Amino acid sequence: MRMYSYSDDEEKFSKLLADLKELPKIKAEENFEYNLMIRIQNRNFGNLLEDSKPQYNIIKFAVPTTLIAFLILFIIFVQRNNEDIENPLMSDPPKILENRIADNYGANLSSTDQLPPKPIQEKSKKGSLKNEFKGVNEISSNSELKYPLNRNRSVSLDDYISGGIPRNNNLERGSIVKGGQEDFDFEGFLIPQPLDYNSLQKYKRMIDSIKRVEVKRDSLRRFR
Amino acid sequence: MSHNQNLTELSDEELIKRFQETDDLEAYEILVRRYKDPLMNYVYRFVGDRDVCTDIVQDTMIKFYLNKDSYKEFAKFSTWIYTIAGNLAKNELKRRKRRNILSLSPTEDEKQIQVExxxxxxxxxxxxxxxxxxxxxxxxxxxxxxxxxxxxxxxxxxxxxxxxxxxxxxxxxxxxxxxxxxxxxxxxxxxxxxxx
CATH class of the missing domain: 1.10.10.10 (Winged helix-like DNA-binding domain superfamily/Winged helix DNA-binding domain)
Incomplete structure (x- = not known):
């Protein structure tokens, strides 16, 4: 194997090398030394003194610093904007009041201790005496205006007492697991309980007595 | 006179040593005289501009004057001074490159080459x-x-x-x-x- 030799190149470039050697020599001006000595005597060194020292230019640092600052500010700005946008996955679903009222209403039918739903009670306190003694059907129709009840889940009390309409399928109760703006604590599945016929009769008697009182009151007013 | 004659007989390394030790400007001047032309030729061939070349060689000599103590004995004076001149010439080329990007002046190829x-x-x-x-x-x-x-x-x-x-x-x-x-x-x- 033949070794590569740079001396071979010199032969290859012989003409070029000869011409390069023959290039005219550039000489310094005659007053070169004189000018140099004057510069030295006058200490006119230009920026040669500065060149030897490492330069810590403010601009060199200012540009990257400004860029970094802008970047940080931009990140902060973007993060803030992201906070303002409500994440639909994190937010609570809208209140499903109708189901809750309807189900409460149905559930309350089973026990004698519990009173009708709170919103209706509060409204009746604020209203006139007349409103206080409205029939159950009337109240339910008013509340229907404010809270449109789900007819599939609502129960007509009279029909319920008389046993005219059977209760809806229990599977439909599933939607009460989550609803409304308040956090709903899941307490397990609702087990259907047997109807308490006596308590229903008791409520009916109370309502009938209210109606009777109302009729009496009206007749007294007319008499006056 | 004889003192000056003696100095011219000294080698580059001896002259710079003398300049370093005694601040003898004559030793400095002899070195300048010896190297001004080779440096001019070198820088001119590298930069291609006579005026710029003169400035670079002047600056090289001033750097040599100012930083004489940075020269170490073990190195050859010629290599040291060529290094200074080469670095200054390269800096000049970089500066020119930057200037050419910003200006519409003719490029190096379009300039008339000066040969003497x-x-x-x-x-x-x-x-x-x-x-x-x-x-x-x-x-x-x-x-x-x-x-x-x-x-x-x-x-x-x-x-x-x-x-x-x-x-x-x-x-x-x-x-x-x-x-x-x-x-x-x-x-x-x-x-x-x-x-x-």
């Missing part, structure tokens, strides 16, 4: 020779600066490979390969002159 010392060549052949020299200088300016400086130091200034390796602070192999590549590029650019 015509008296050496006979008048009838001077024109041909000048054209050839101009072409060589233009070709030199077209090759990469890393190759250009090596070719100039070796083939125009006549420095040894070892000296060039010391000046450029690279290995001997790098010097040789760079010179070879520089010559190849140069020959390619001057193929009209050097027809094989």
């Amino acid at each position: 010392d015509k008296s050496i060549v006979a008048p009838d052949r001077a024109a041909d020779s000048n054209i050839k020299n101009d072409m060589i200088q233009k070709a030199l300016m077209k090759i990469k600066p890393v190759y250009r400086e090596m070719v100039i130091l070796r083939d125009i200034q006549g420095l040894s490979y070892e000296e060039i390796a010391e000046i450029k602070k690279v290995s001997l192999g790098t010097v040789k390969s760079r010179i070879n590549r520089g010559r190849t590029q140069l020959q390619k650019l001057l193929k009209n002159i050097y027809k094989e």
Whole structure:
């Protein structure tokens, strides 16, 4: 194997090398030394003194610093904007009041201790005496205006007492697991309980007595 | 007079030692006289501009004056001063490159190359020779600066490979390969002159 030799190149470039050697020599001006000595005597060194020292230019640092600052500010700005946008996955679903009222209403039918739903009670306190003694059907129709009840889940009390309409399928109760703006604590599945016929009769008697009182009151007013 | 004669007989290294130790300006002046022309030739071939070349060599001599103590005895004075001149010339090229990007001034190739010392060549052949020299200088300016400086130091200034390796602070192999590549590029650019 033949070794590569740079001396071979010199032969290859012989003409070029000869011409390069023959290039005219550039000489310094005659007053070169004189000018140099004057510069030295006058200490006119230009920026040669500065060149030897490492330069810590403010601009060199200012540009990257400004860029970094802008970047940080931009990140902060973007993060803030992201906070303002409500994440639909994190937010609570809208209140499903109708189901809750309807189900409460149905559930309350089973026990004698519990009173009708709170919103209706509060409204009746604020209203006139007349409103206080409205029939159950009337109240339910008013509340229907404010809270449109789900007819599939609502129960007509009279029909319920008389046993005219059977209760809806229990599977439909599933939607009460989550609803409304308040956090709903899941307490397990609702087990259907047997109807308490006596308590229903008791409520009916109370309502009938209210109606009777109302009729009496009206007749007294007319008499006056 | 005899004192001055003695100084001229001293080597470069002895003169700079003297200048370092005694601040003898005569020693400094002798070194300037010895190196001003080789440096002018080297810088001119590298930069291609006479006025700029004079400024660079002046600056080289002032740097030498100001930083005389940074020279260490174990190095050759010639390699040290060539290193200073080379660095200043490279800085000038960088500055010019930046300026050329921003300005619409003619590029290096469009500039007229200044060649001197015509008296050496006979008048009838001077024109041909000048054209050839101009072409060589233009070709030199077209090759990469890393190759250009090596070719100039070796083939125009006549420095040894070892000296060039010391000046450029690279290995001997790098010097040789760079010179070879520089010559190849140069020959390619001057193929009209050097027809094989």
